[in-house]
Amino acid sequence: MNGPIAQEMRRLLTDALAPTRLEIINDSARHHGHAGHDGSGESHFTIEIESAAFAGISRLQRQRLVNASLGDIPGQRVHALAIKARAPGE
Template sequence: MTVKKNIENKLNNQLHPTMLEVIDESDLHRGHLHARPEGETHFHIRLSSPAFDGLSRVEAHRLVHDSLKEELKEQIHALRLEIIAP
């Protein structure tokens, strides 16, 4: 399974988003430190979820990071989050 698909599966299963877009931006970082030639290291995630109701922006980001903690350890080098209020 690709890193992108794994991210989508985890976020769908854990946060039940009303909107989810996972964009692999690795090609924009080709040649940078920790960028793998095959990509799948730099992601932009646009996400809206009822799980974010009542949370601050920092708390919502933490929730996403907790959901992807295993991927962030070894697979994902950079993660850009765009949290959209539900």
């Protein structure tokens, strides 16, 4: 079951980047007791996303697009995001 932050991330990424594939994986349980684990159960995520918006741009630019699409979630409401961003066919 996805919590409210994961659901919000899915909506924001879908609206901004029209992904052809999107997987949001909650890694929070693996970080219990580590820095940034706030007890909410939604502190660490991996995002795997495929979108035509990433065609022809660098890995850094892709990560910046994802972070910008998520607004205040990275660094404010989520401690850590691992981003795997690909263009279709990669």
